[in-house]
Amino acid sequence: MGFTLFYLGVLVLLPIGGMLFRVFEMTWSDFWRLATTPRALAAYRLSFGASFLAAMINAVFGTLLAWVLVRYQFPGKKWVDALVDVPFALPTAVAGLTLANLFSPNGWLGHFLVPLGIKGAYTQLGVVLALVFVSLPFAVRTLQPVLEHMEREVEEAAATLGAGRLRTFATVIIPSLLPAILTGFALSFARALGEYGSVIFISSNMQYKTEIAPLLIVSLLEQFEYSAAMTIAVVLLVVSIVLLAAINLLERWASHFQR
Amino acid sequence: MAGLIARPPRGATHKSQRGSEETPLIKWSLITVALGFVGVFLVLPLVNVFYQALQNGIGFYINSIKEPDTFSAIQLTLLMTFIVVPMNVVFGITAAWAVAKFDFRGKAFLITLIDLPFAISPVVAGLMFVVWFGRQGFLGDWLDAHDLKIIFAVPGMVLVTMFVTSPFVARELIPLMQANGTEQEQAALTLGANGWQTFWHVTLPSSKWGLLYGIILCNARAMGEFGAVSIVSGAIAGQTETLPLRVDKLFHSATAAAGVAAFAVASLLVLLALLTLAIKSYLEWRTEHAEAVAQIESPKLNNSHEH
Numbered sequence: 001m002g003f004t005l006f007y008l009g010v011l012v013l014l015p016i017g018g019m020l021f022r023v024f025e026m027t028w029s030d031f032w033r034l035a036t037t038p039r040a041l042a043a044y045r046l047s048f049g050a051s052f053l054a055a056m057i058n059a060v061f062g063t064l065l066a067w068v069l070v071r072y073q074f075p076g077k078k079w080v081d082a083l084v085d086v087p088f089a090l091p092t093a094v095a096g097l098t099l100a101n102l103f104s105p106n107g108w109l110g111h112f113l114v115p116l117g118i119k120g121a122y123t124q125l126g127v128v129l130a131l132v133f134v135s136l137p138f139a140v141r142t143l144q145p146v147l148e149h150m151e152r153e154v155e156e157a158a159a160t161l162g163a164g165r166l167r168t169f170a171t172v173i174i175p176s177l178l179p180a181i182l183t184g185f186a187l188s189f190a191r192a193l194g195e196y197g198s199v200i201f202i203s204s205n206m207q208y209k210t211e212i213a214p215l216l217i218v219s220l221l222e223q224f225e226y227s228a229a230m231t232i233a234v235v236l237l238v239v240s241i242v243l244l245a246a247i248n249l250l251e252r253w254a255s256h257f258q259r
Numbered sequence: 260m261a262g263l264i265a266r267p268p269r270g271a272t273h274k275s276q277r278g279s280e281e282t283p284l285i286k287w288s289l290i291t292v293a294l295g296f297v298g299v300f301l302v303l304p305l306v307n308v309f310y311q312a313l314q315n316g317i318g319f320y321i322n323s324i325k326e327p328d329t330f331s332a333i334q335l336t337l338l339m340t341f342i343v344v345p346m347n348v349v350f351g352i353t354a355a356w357a358v359a360k361f362d363f364r365g366k367a368f369l370i371t372l373i374d375l376p377f378a379i380s381p382v383v384a385g386l387m388f389v390v391w392f393g394r395q396g397f398l399g400d401w402l403d404a405h406d407l408k409i410i411f412a413v414p415g416m417v418l419v420t421m422f423v424t425s426p427f428v429a430r431e432l433i434p435l436m437q438a439n440g441t442e443q444e445q446a447a448l449t450l451g452a453n454g455w456q457t458f459w460h461v462t463l464p465s466s467k468w469g470l471l472y473g474i475i476l477c478n479a480r481a482m483g484e485f486g487a488v489s490i491v492s493g494a495i496a497g498q499t500e501t502l503p504l505r506v507d508k509l510f511h512s513a514t515a516a517a518g519v520a521a522f523a524v525a526s527l528l529v530l531l532a533l534l535t536l537a538i539k540s541y542l543e544w545r546t547e548h549a550e551a552v553a554q555i556e557s558p559k560l561n562n563s564h565e566h
Contacts, residue, residue: 001361003350003353004353004357004369005369008369011425012372012375015387015390015391015422016375016387018387018390018396018397019386019387061293064292065293067293068293069293072290082540083301085536086532087301088476089476090483091483091502091532092485093483093485093503093504093507093525094308094503094506094525094528095304097308097510097525098305098311098525099304102303102307107307108303108307109303133300165282194379195486196380196381196382196485196489197503214382217383217386226395230390233380236383240379240380243378244371244375244378247378
């Protein structure tokens with residue numbers, strides 16, 4: 001118990017406290033000025049927008065994948081199930097490296113997509129692609145256990161009462177999965193917002209265009225703009241903590257829903 | 260959860276499910292779309308790494324890995340993992356034990372605190388340690404005076420990696436230890452075992468698979484962490500470069516050969532990831548198997564654990 005508190009205190013609380021302390025040394029107007037420079041605003045917009053899009057894409061495909069993995073039998077299912085965890089296990093730098101290569105004009109996918117005008121590498125689209133990759137498992141893995149424990153009797157009852165499969169899906173299945181889908185969405189979003197490694201490989205990292213907020217922190221730091229870097233970091237930190245609280249609430253709601 | 264046990268045998272459910280199943284056409288199109296997504300997004304990137312790594316031949320591949328700076332990056336990555344993982348295992352076990360077996364005020368806060376490093380961007384995490392140990396940090400002057408280097412050196416990299424990977428073991432163990440309950444421990448204590456004996460002979464064995472699972476995940480992340488480490492490392496070749504940082508440096512060198520070498524180094528990390536997944540799948544299979552056996556042997560006992 002004592003060791004746990006000591007470890008958490010030294011490793012987590014002290015660093016967070018230290019950074020907040022440094023930011024509290026600034027005046028409010030300085031903080032506001034540094035937090036809302038046009039370059040910072042552009043970076044937030046990209047970070048939040050791309051993370052939101054990635055979380056949406058994962059909510060759709062993650063739900064589909066979880067559904068297929070839980071409800072259907074097909075050859076190679078175990079392999080697909082194991083593959084879902086690839087983004088957890090693969091270092092993000094490697095993910096960024098190979099995705100950038102795949103979507104570049106000479107890559108296996110870019111070769112076909114770039115002539116069609118779909119440029120995945122070194123664009124904002126690339127940022128979204130990298131974020132979809134790194135946050136996919138959250139959507140699938142949150143939904144899977146819920147789907148497994150969902151009682152099929154309810155669906156059968158709906159069918160017996162004359163509901164078509166589509167109607168059952170829309171009025172019975174989706175509502176009972178919604179808390180889990182939302183939790184998965186929030187987890188994906190939180191992960192995508194903080195992601196750095198994979199994005200810097202696939203993005204051209206240009207100010208105002210393809211620069212995500214974590215990258216802005218790094219470039220400010222490299223220019224020795226400590227206060228500015230810490231300001232952006234505190235903004236991200238506060239958002240992360242709010243998201244974590246929201247996820248905890250969602251999870252409580254979801255488990256309440258199941259009982 | 261109670262439905263899990265009350266469920267009729269497999270064959271029986273299948274027949275009665277007609278009304279709650281999709282037509283084969285819809286079913287197979289859903290499977291195709293899902294598999295297509297997995298193929299493009301998860302399989303293709305992995306295959307691509309090996310293809311790119313080997314495009315200059317196997318000789319070039321082996322030379323890229325034997326190159327001194329890459330070799331020292333392998334050593335540093337292993338060294339850091341050997342420090343970080345054991346630390347976080349000890350932390351994870353004690354934290355999970357405290358949360359699962361005892362009741363105290365502020366427990367919810369403690370759990371949130373354990374989770375926090377997952378929610379924080381690795382870049383922000385790295386920066387937090389610069390605030391303390393960097394040249395202009397709180398301890399900067401003191402460290403300078405004593406000729407100690409933490410930022411742009413291995414100790415800082417170890418610290419941030421410890422931060423980033425600290426939740427893994429604890430997160431795996433907490434639900435497991437909570438589900439196991441405290442009855443067995445109480446029995447052991449009643450029979451005269453002391454706290455340590457109870458822990459070693461009762462608590463730990465019953466959660467060993469979860470522990471292993473946590474270690475595997477912690478290990479994978481520790482070896483692959485990029486964002487946080489890149490902030491505090493300075494990426495000095497041969498000194499503070501881990502494998503992911505080495506990939507980054509090679510990728511950003513101008514020559515085509517370095518680009519191929521980047522993929523060669525990356526392929527090592529892919530192999531590591533695949534090994535991680537293999538062990539993880541095996542552990543999952545083990546636990547499911549154990550659960551199935553336990554449920555057949557003592558359905559009543561299991562039932563009492565469901566709330």
